[in-house]
Amino acid sequence: MSHETQDDAAPSAITDATLVPEQWPVHAGLIGSILLMASPLLLAFVMSTQTVPEVYDITNIGAGSDGLANYLEVLTTYEMASYMLNSLVMSVVVTVGKIAVSLLAAVALVFYRFRFKNAIFFLILFTLMVPVPVRIVPLYELMAAWGWSNTLLALTGPYLASATAVFLLRQHFLSIPDSLVESAKLDGVGPLRFLWDVLIPMSRGMISGLGVITFIYAWNQYLWPLIVISDQNKQVVQVGMKYLQSVGNAGQTDWGLIMAGAVLTLLPPLVALIAFRGPLLETFGLAE
């Protein structure tokens, strides 16, 4: 019986996968555009394996003779490993902290009745118009006044409140039927238990999607860490990349090293993207 089913299914699968000759130009076009879009990345990867002279030889776009030596050097001699660790700590703290704060804010905005609720919500939305770079000077003064400069607190604190995350979670919570909340109320289930046992499991997709976006956003921060962190060993990977620029002999920048650093820097967000692509799409689908 199962044998027959396989026989039935197999031909149609083959037909689907077979290239129809008329469609070759389409496929060629698609492959071409993908190559075009990916070319900077591919080039970076190629250059990361080349020695300095090979990089400066423009026509040489084959794999270089350094192999993975640049990667090893970047990770050990130039301490990319420790920058990456710093970035990882920062990104995880920002992601967890931002989601925790936003969850609580969204719960308050959706499930509690208090005065000026809408005004408060719009005030939160207004902060979207004041991104971190605009706030850098006052924020820096604040950090200095509190003695937070050059600490993880300064690195992560300003990122914890997010209007976007509050907004997305609020919209998601609004789509949860009132009767679920009321049923919990009748059972005497407290707000925190409701958040933990009902809201979070029901918002798993939204939360992981937000988590990926936040993680990548935090990982890519450059300006604020550059300003607020003064010790090189506490610095994050994006700023660490800048340090690589000054490495090199006789005014020749060692692009091989920089590209190796760049490829390494790309990897964690890439892994996060691939691992959580499902919920990420769900988040954007709902956010439309």
Add this chain to the structure above:
Amino acid sequence: MTGITTTDLVKRFDDVTAVDGVDLNVRDGEFLVLVGPSGCGKSTTLRLLAGLESPTEGAVEIADSDVTDTPPGDRDVAMVFQSYALYPHMTARENMTFGVRTATDFGSGEVDDRVAEAAAILDIEDLLDRTPAALSGGEQQRVAIGRALVRDPEVFLMDEPLSNLDAKLRVQMRAELAELHAELQTTTLYVTHDQVEAMTLGDRVAVMYDGELQQVAPPQRLYDAPDTRFVAEFIGSPGMNTVEATLERRGDDAVATWGSNQLTLPSAGRVADRVDGRAVLGVRPEDLRQERDGPLRMEITVTEPLGDSLLTRGTVGGAEMEVSLPARSPVGVGDAVSLAADPERLHLFDPESGEALYHSSTELDATEAEPLLADGSPERR
């Protein structure tokens, strides 16, 4: 005693008065159905009892203690929602146990026993490890009821629990709910807009309209002796025909006239004296019959064969009326038929207030105090 009593309950939303001075008394162990059209305030009343809304005025008592300001979680009531309100990420079993631990002081062994017991009663033992998405509507509703059973509350509140089910399943679940109540004897307040559900399930039925209680009575009495014109028109399927008529005394009796139609109402003479010549006559479609020289003449506009009867709609002296004729009666649209009414089953209502003035049945009298109450307590209206 675990009854529910509300005193002069009022709920206003901005300028809309949803519940307007409701005095309701649900007795210990009683199944009381609150019925009314959409927007009549029945669901709001239920939510006031549950504590999901707080009353603008008035008080709520459950089991002889004032719970007007008690949060819903401390009232020991369980509610079954029209939308089931099952948590989609939990299995049926988790749904049934989730609220129990906070709401009661059952140990975990006891909770398991109670879930098993409720599942056996509702016949959902095989479904306990499925999530709501893998259950049909009827099965979800059973789980929702099971969740209420496990709680073992003082009071069940049910908000149109069968409305989302298809017709056949609804009839089946209705019978099961009745059985369940007969077995458990838990005080239950059940809200529905479906008067058939109300009549079949309720020990007593409370009819609500425009935020006010119209009548609270056992189903048969509601049908036989409606207190108001609204109840008369709402209860029954289809409801009672009503028509404005002139009323004249003729000896002990009275005669109602509209157009060229006349009906004699036995012993209604005194009523005719009171009402200044005008009243609303009520007669149920089932109490009209075709008769060769009957006093009423109906022009048929629509016929609806229901199988066991032929529902016929038409105009009698300019007024829309419905009559239930025997199945396969040889009548068609455009025909004129003569009708007679059962003199024992006529009603009169006040044209302004809609209050009942007269029921022709000798066993019933609109002005009489409720004779059908077991404990003899005065009916709240």
